[in-house]
Amino acid sequence: MNPELRATLAGLYQRCDAWQGADALLRRSPAQxxxxxxxxxxxxVLGYHGIEDRSSFEAHLDxxxxxxxxxxxxxxxxxxxxGPPLPPRAVLVTFDDGDVSVHxxxxxALKARGIPAVCFVVAGLVGTDTPFWWDEVEQLARAGGxxxxxxxxAPELLPHTLKLLPERRRREALRQLRDSARTPVARKPxxxxxxxxxxxxxxxxIGNHTLTHPxxxxxxxxxxxxxxxxxxxxxxxxxxxxxxxxxYPNGNTDARVHRLLGEAxxxxxxxxxxxxxxxxxxxxxxxxxLVVSTRASADRLETILSGLHSTVFALARGAARxxxxxxxxxxxxx
Ligand SMILES: [Zn+2]
Numbered sequence: 417m418n419p420e421l422r423a424t425l426a427g428l429y430q431r432c433d434a435w436q437g438a439d440a441l442l443r444r445s446p447a448q449x450x451x452x453x454x455x456x457x458x459x460x461v462l463g464y465h466g467i468e469d470r471s472s473f474e475a476h477l478d479x480x481x482x483x484x485x486x487x488x489x490x491x492x493x494x495x496x497x498x499g500p501p502l503p504p505r506a507v508l509v510t511f512d513d514g515d516v517s518v519h520x521x522x523x524x525a526l527k528a529r530g531i532p533a534v535c536f537v538v539a540g541l542v543g544t545d546t547p548f549w550w551d552e553v554e555q556l557a558r559a560g561g562x563x564x565x566x567x568x569x570a571p572e573l574l575p576h577t578l579k580l581l582p583e584r585r586r587r588e589a590l591r592q593l594r595d596s597a598r599t600p601v602a603r604k605p606x607x608x609x610x611x612x613x614x615x616x617x618x619x620x621x622i623g624n625h626t627l628t629h630p631x632x633x634x635x636x637x638x639x640x641x642x643x644x645x646x647x648x649x650x651x652x653x654x655x656x657x658x659x660x661x662x663x664y665p666n667g668n669t670d671a672r673v674h675r676l677l678g679e680a681x682x683x684x685x686x687x688x689x690x691x692x693x694x695x696x697x698x699x700x701x702x703x704x705x706l707v708v709s710t711r712a713s714a715d716r717l718e719t720i721l722s723g724l725h726s727t728v729f730a731l732a733r734g735a736a737r738x739x740x741x742x743x744x745x746x747x748x749x750x
Contacts, residue, residue, distance in 0.1 A: 439715035442724055451722035458692040459492065460484070460507040460721050463663075463705040466515030467522050473710035474525050476717055480507055481529055484721065488532035489621045489661055493683040496700035506695070507721070509533040510686065510705065512625060512663055513548060514541070519611045523618050535615055536625035536663035536686070537607060539647035542654070545603035549629060550575035552601045553593060561597030563589040579666060583635040609654045616655055623661035624648055624682075631668040644676045660684065662701075674701050690730075692723045 442448060467473050480486050485503040495502045509526070511518045514537030526533050538548070547555070557571035565585055566577040578586050594600075607615075616622050626632065626643040627650075635643060644662075652658045660683040664673065667688030677685055678701070685701035693704040706720050719725040 438728075439713055439719055439725075442719045442728065443715040445724075448719060448722055448724050451719075451724040451727070455692055455722045456504045458723065459487075459495075459502055459695045459703075460505075461492075461686060461693055461703060461705040462507060462509050462708050462720075463686070463688055464509070464511045464522075464708055464710060465513055466511075467517040467520075467710050469710045470521045470525070472712070473522065475714065476708075476710065476712070477509075477525055477529050477531055479714065479717060480509070480531065486531045488619075489534045489623075489684065492695075492703070493660060493700065495695045496684060496703070502695050510623075510663070511535045511620075512688070513538055513629070514607045514612075514625070516605055516607055516611075518620070519607055519615055523615055523620060526620065527618050530619075532619045532621070534621045534623050534661055536623040536661070537612065537651070538625050538627070538629045539650040540627040541606040542612065542650065543608050544606050546606065547601055547604040549590060550578075551604070553578060553590065555601040556590075556593040556597040559597040559599045559601075561593035561595075563592040563596075565589040565592065579631050579634075581634065583630045583639050586630065586634065612651075612654055621661065622651060622655055622659055623663055623686075624651055624659045625663050626665055629665045631666050632664060632673050633668040633670045637672065640672050641676065644673065645680065648680055661686065663705075664688065667705075669702075674699075677701055690726045692726065 464473075484505045484507040487502055487506045487508055489508065491500075491502060491506075492508050494500060509531060510533065511522065514535055518535050522533070541548075553575045554571045557574050565581060565588060566574070569577050578589055581589060612622055624644070624647050627647040628643065630639065630643060632640055632643060648658065658681060660681070662677055662682050662684070663686040669685070669687070674685070683700060684703055686703050686705050688705055688707065690707045691704035692706065698704070706726065708717070708720050712720065716725065719728075
């Protein structure tokens, strides 16, 4: 996908995502009944990031306790290998990136309800005050930073275009942005090793989310090994046991990554493709996940858990992609 199309689609997604008015209609539609029935035998792996709205997140958890069956990573990994099947309406709660709010806000809320979860951390950031690179890119662009490696884009869309670059060029673009910005970015406290151990002791398994969060399919072989295995060593040293679960940054992966994960003894790998998972139907290193924010309304959460939101989103994405492509074709011929 070219950078202009990618940036345009990212902007469309953000605007669509903010529009929750359709969720009430979808939730009350006949389609929701059918999707909800179908979802009974699927696994819903919820992929959160940080806790932007604690009270809304707690309402999500109460909903899961009432009408779903929260399961642990171990149950999912055993079921994926032919062990005991998961209960109907099984749901696994996961968090990507390891934002400090997972320890501060999610851990007590999960513990109070006895809900297990998984937190996939960017191992190279643990114990530092280094911001996530995509936040840094946006802040640098707002501070006048520029790069000639991608076409100009709005600051909030620039990280999306940088994700398309080979890893070496993405790092070079970040260097250019740092060199040209008027001010450095704000520091961001990350989870500490002590907090990782407290999460693990409190029922939140710690998973590997690479060393620095590149798109692994954009990395060369040496970078892939370092991102997967150096992170694996750091987390093993911190936790006293090796992580068994891996989440692919941005959902991007390839055969090299799967081979490495198999050699390192990983039992599960999680995508970020906004789909319900079929327990046992796919490879344990390619488990589907649903995209969700703690700000999601009760209506949206229902349509996400049923899989209806995924289907509507995929249709909208296909239509948006076709519209952008035809606009580009018209521009080229006029
Ligand atoms: Zn991530």
